[in-house]
Amino acid sequence: MMKGSIFLAVVLITQGAVRHVPRVEAARIQTAAQVIDIDEMPTIPEANKDIKGLKEGDIQQKNENTRNTIETNQFPEYIWPDKKIPIVYGMETTALTKAAVDEARREYELRTCLSLPIRTNEENYVSIRVLGGCFSSVGMQGGLQILSIGNGCEQMSTVVHEFMHAIGVWHEQSRADRDDYIVINYDAIDPDLAYNFDNYDFSETDDRRVAYDFDSVMHYGKTAFSIDGNNSIVTRDPAFQDVIGQRSGFSAGDVTKIARMYDCPQPLRVTNHEDFETVLIGGYSHVGLNTNVKWLRHVLGESSTLGPTTKDLPAYDATHGVEGRGSFLYMDTSKGFPGQSAFIKSMRYTTNVAHQCLEFSYFLRINVGSTFKLYIYLAEIDPLDGEIIDFNSPLWSQTTSTIGGPEYWKVKRMTISAPSAYRLVFYGITGQYYDDVIAIDDISVVDKECDTGYLTIPEYSNLMSTYEPDQFYQSPVMYTGNPGYAFQLLIYPNGWQSSIDAGFPGYMSMYFRLIGGSYDDELVWPFDQQFIRLVITDQGPNPTERLNYFYNFLTDASSITLGAAWQKPAGLGSTNTAVGYRTFFFNDRFSTRSYLKNDVAYFSVQVTDMRNYNESESSSSLRNPVLRNSQESMVGEPVDWPEGKPQPLMAKEDFEYNYDEEREKEDEERDDVPPGMITVKTGLLVVVITSAIVFVVMALLTCVVAKSFRVKQKTAPAVMTDVRYGPGLSKEHHAKYSDRKDIL
Numbered sequence: 056m057m058k059g060s061i062f063l064a065v066v067l068i069t070q071g072a073v074r075h076v077p078r079v080e081a082a083r084i085q086t087a088a089q090v091i092d093i094d095e096m097p098t099i100p101e102a103n104k105d106i107k108g109l110k111e112g113d114i115q116q117k118n119e120n121t122r123n124t125i126e127t128n129q130f131p132e133y134i135w136p137d138k139k140i141p142i143v144y145g146m147e148t149t150a151l152t153k154a155a156v157d158e159a160r161r162e163y164e165l166r167t168c169l170s171l172p173i174r175t176n177e178e179n180y181v182s183i184r185v186l187g188g189c190f191s192s193v194g195m196q197g198g199l200q201i202l203s204i205g206n207g208c209e210q211m212s213t214v215v216h217e218f219m220h221a222i223g224v225w226h227e228q229s230r231a232d233r234d235d236y237i238v239i240n241y242d243a244i245d246p247d248l249a250y251n252f253d254n255y256d257f258s259e260t261d262d263r264r265v266a267y268d269f270d271s272v273m274h275y276g277k278t279a280f281s282i283d284g285n286n287s288i289v290t291r292d293p294a295f296q297d298v299i300g301q302r303s304g305f306s307a308g309d310v311t312k313i314a315r316m317y318d319c320p321q322p323l324r325v326t327n328h329e330d331f332e333t334v335l336i337g338g339y340s341h342v343g344l345n346t347n348v349k350w351l352r353h354v355l356g357e358s359s360t361l362g363p364t365t366k367d368l369p370a371y372d373a374t375h376g377v378e379g380r381g382s383f384l385y386m387d388t389s390k391g392f393p394g395q396s397a398f399i400k401s402m403r404y405t406t407n408v409a410h411q412c413l414e415f416s417y418f419l420r421i422n423v424g425s426t427f428k429l430y431i432y433l434a435e436i437d438p439l440d441g442e443i444i445d446f447n448s449p450l451w452s453q454t455t456s457t458i459g460g461p462e463y464w465k466v467k468r469m470t471i472s473a474p475s476a477y478r479l480v481f482y483g484i485t486g487q488y489y490d491d492v493i494a495i496d497d498i499s500v501v502d503k504e505c506d507t508g509y510l511t512i513p514e515y516s517n518l519m520s521t522y523e524p525d526q527f528y529q530s531p532v533m534y535t536g537n538p539g540y541a542f543q544l545l546i547y548p549n550g551w552q553s554s555i556d557a558g559f560p561g562y563m564s565m566y567f568r569l570i571g572g573s574y575d576d577e578l579v580w581p582f583d584q585q586f587i588r589l590v591i592t593d594q595g596p597n598p599t600e601r602l603n604y605f606y607n608f609l610t611d612a613s614s615i616t617l618g619a620a621w622q623k624p625a626g627l628g629s630t631n632t633a634v635g636y637r638t639f640f641f642n643d644r645f646s647t648r649s650y651l652k653n654d655v656a657y658f659s660v661q662v663t664d665m666r667n668y669n670e671s672e673s674s675s676s677l678r679n680p681v682l683r684n685s686q687e688s689m690v691g692e693p694v695d696w697p698e699g700k701p702q703p704l705m706a707k708e709d710f711e712y713n714y715d716e717e718r719e720k721e722d723e724e725r726d727d728v729p730p731g732m733i734t735v736k737t738g739l740l741v742v743v744i745t746s747a748i749v750f751v752v753m754a755l756l757t758c759v760v761a762k763s764f765r766v767k768q769k770t771a772p773a774v775m776t777d778v779r780y781g782p783g784l785s786k787e788h789h790a791k792y793s794d795r796k797d798i799l
C-alpha cells in the first residue's frame with residue numbers, strides 16, 4: 056500500500072550510458088516487493104572453521120622456523136621484488152573469485168605502488184585457489200605460494216586482506232603494543248585457540264610508525280573466535296568497539312604501512328582531488344581563458360564580496376557538510392546581466408589508464424527562467440606546454456530546465472576516457488539574475504571507472520523515521536549500458552518485520568532487481584554470470600580514503616532458487632524478483648564515517664559482465680562492459696545540450712592576442728560559439744576592453760584572496776569533520792547478526 060503521498064525527490068547520478076527516466080517514475084514507497092535473500096558473506100574464521108593448521112584464523116605457515124614478519128631488516132627475503140606480486144588462477148577458480156580478485160587488484164593499483172599482474176615466467180608467485188577457506192602465508196615464500204579465496208571469501212576486502220598477508224603484513228592486533236589499545240577477553244575464547252591472539256615483539260614486527268589502526272582491514276572483529284558470543288576483543292576506547300573488523304578495504308593506515316614497507320613513490324593509478332580548502336585551490340586557474348567574470352572562492356564564515364550575497368550562498372560546503380565550515384568556488388553573478396562567462400581550468404592532470412571516474416559536487420540555486428548554463432569540459436592540451444588546444448564536446452551541462460528537486464550539494468559522477476595529460480574546465484554563463492548561485496566543490500578524477508549506477512536519497516533520516524518495516528524506496532530505472540540491462544535498487548530503510556520478529560531489528564535491506572527495459576530485445580538472455588556489488592558509499596571528500604560498505608554476488612541463471620530472477624522480464628516495466636540482503640547494514644552505522652552527510656545517503660551498484668572475462672586485461676582496461684555496442688559510447692555522455700564548443704584560447708600569453716590569418720579564417724567559419732563567448736572574430740578590440748575589465752576584476756580578486764589569506768592565518772587549521780566513529784553500538788541483540796559481516 057502506498058503510504059500517503061510521500062514522494063521523495065531523487066537524483067539519479069549515473070555514468071553517461073544510463074538513461075534518465077521521467078521524475079514521476081522515480082522512487083516512491085512500496086510495500087512487499089517479491090524478494091529473495093542471499094546469506095551475508097561469512098567472516099574469515101567462519102569460512103575457515105573446518106580447516107586445521109591455520110594460525111590466527113587465516114595464516115598458513117610451513118613451520119615455526121619459517122615464521123616471517125614485516126620486520127624487513129631482519130627478514131628482507133619476504134619482500135616481493137619489483138613491487139609486483141604475480142598471480143595465477145587455479146583451475147577451480149570461478150568467475151566470482153576472479154571478479155572479487157580483480158576488484159582487489161584495482162584497489163592495490165589505486166592505493167599502493169604494488170600490482171598483481173598475471174604471471175608470465177616469474178619465479179615467485181601467488182596461486183589463487185579455492186580451498187574451502189580464506190588464507191595466505193605472510194610475505195613472499197619463494198616459488199609458488201597458495202592464497203585461498205574459498206567459498207564465501209569472494210569479496211574485494213577479503214582478497215585485499217589476504218594479499219596484505221602475502222606481501223608481509225600480520226594482523227593489526229598482533230602488534231607488540233596492542234595491549235595499549237585493546238583487551239583480549241580470554242574468557243570468551245577456547246583455550247585451544249588462544250594462540251590466535253598471540254602478538255609479536257618489535258624484533259619481529261614493525262609498526263611502520265603508523266598509530267594503532269582500529270580502521271585497518273587487518274584488524275579482527277570484536278567477536279573473533281568467540282565461543283559464547285561475547286566480545287573476544289574489547290577496545291579500551293568504546294568508540295572503536297564497532298569500528299574494528301571493517302570489511303570495506305584499505306584504511307589510510309594500511310596504505311601508509313604498505314607505502315613505507317615497499318618504498319612507494321605513488322600508486323600506479325592516480326587520484327586527482329581538490330576540495331578548495333586552501334587559497335591555492337589545487338592549481339585551478341583563470342589564466343589564458345577569456346573570462347568576463349570569475350569563479351571566486353567562498354570561505355564559510357566570511358562574507359562574499361562579489362556575486363550572490365552571503366545569505367544566498369550555501370551555508371555549508373560539499374567537503375564537510377557542516378554549517379559554517381569549509382570553502383567552495385562560486386561564480387560571480389554580481390553584474391546581474393546575462394551572458395557573462397567564467398572559466399576555470401585545472402592544473403595539468405595525468406593518468407595511466409584508459410578510463411577514469413570524474414566526480415564533482417555542485418550547488419545550484421537558480422531563479423526560475425534564468426538563462427544560466429554550466430558546462431564541464433575535458434580539454435585536450437599541448438603535450439609540451441600544457442596549454443589548452445581544444446575543449447572537445449562538453450562532458451556535462453546544466454541549465455534551468457535540467458535542474459530541480461531540493462537544494463543541496465549534489466554529486467555528479469561519470470566515467471570518462473581522458474588522454475594521458477589533460478585539464479578539466481568548468482565554464483559557467485550567467486543568467487539575468489544577480490542572485491543565481493552556481494557553485495562547485497570537491498572535484499576528483501580517479502583512475503578507475505565509476506560504478507554502474509548511483510542512487511542519491513536526500514533527507515534520509517526522514518525515511519528512517521517514517522518508513523514502516525516492509526516498505527521500500529524504489530530507485531528510478533537504471534541501465535547497465537547503452538544498450539544495456541534495465542534494473543532497479545530497492546532500499547528498505549527499516550528492513551523487514553519478519554527480521555525484527557526474529558530478533559534482528561535496526562537493519563536496512565537492499566536489493567537489486569531486473570525490470571523490463573528498452574533494449575531487452577537486443578540483449579543476450581538470461582542475465583547470467585553478472586557480478587553485482589551493492590554499495591553504501593562513504594562520502595568522505597577524498598576518494599582514496601573512503602570505506603564503502605558493500606556486498607557482492609554473481610548471478611547464476613541455473614540456480615533453482617534464484618534462476619528465475621535473471622530471466623528476461625515479461626515486458627517493458629515488468630519486474631523480476633529482487634535479490635539482495637535482508638540485513639544489509641545496521642542503521643546505527645549510518646552515524647559512522649560519512650555514510651550519511653548532511654542527511655544525504657548515496658547508494659551505488661556495480662555490474663560487471665563476467666561472461667567474456669579476460670583475466671590478463673581486466674585489471675588495467677575497462678571493466679568488462681555489459682554488452683555494449685561500443686566502449687566509446689559511454690565516454691563523454693550525455694551530451695544533450697549541444698551548445699558547441701567554447702573558444703579554446705585567445706592567446707598563449709594571457710591577454711596578448713596572437714593569431715594568424717588562417718586561424719582567423721577558420722574561426723570565421725565557426726558558428727558554434729555559445730552565447731556569452733567572445734568570438735575570435737571580434738578579436739583585438741574585445742581583448743583591449745576585457746583586459747581593462749579583467750584588470751579591475753583581478754585587482755578586486757587579489758583583495759579577496761589577500762583577505763581570505765589573512766583570515767586563514769588567524770583561524771585554527773581546518774579539522775576534517777568526517778564523522779568516523781559514532782558512539783559504541785552495543786545492542787546485544789544485534790551482535791550475532793552484525794558480527795557475521797565483520798572481516799577478520
Ligand SMILES: [Zn+2]
Pocket residue numbers: 113114216217220226799
Ligand atoms: Zn588474516
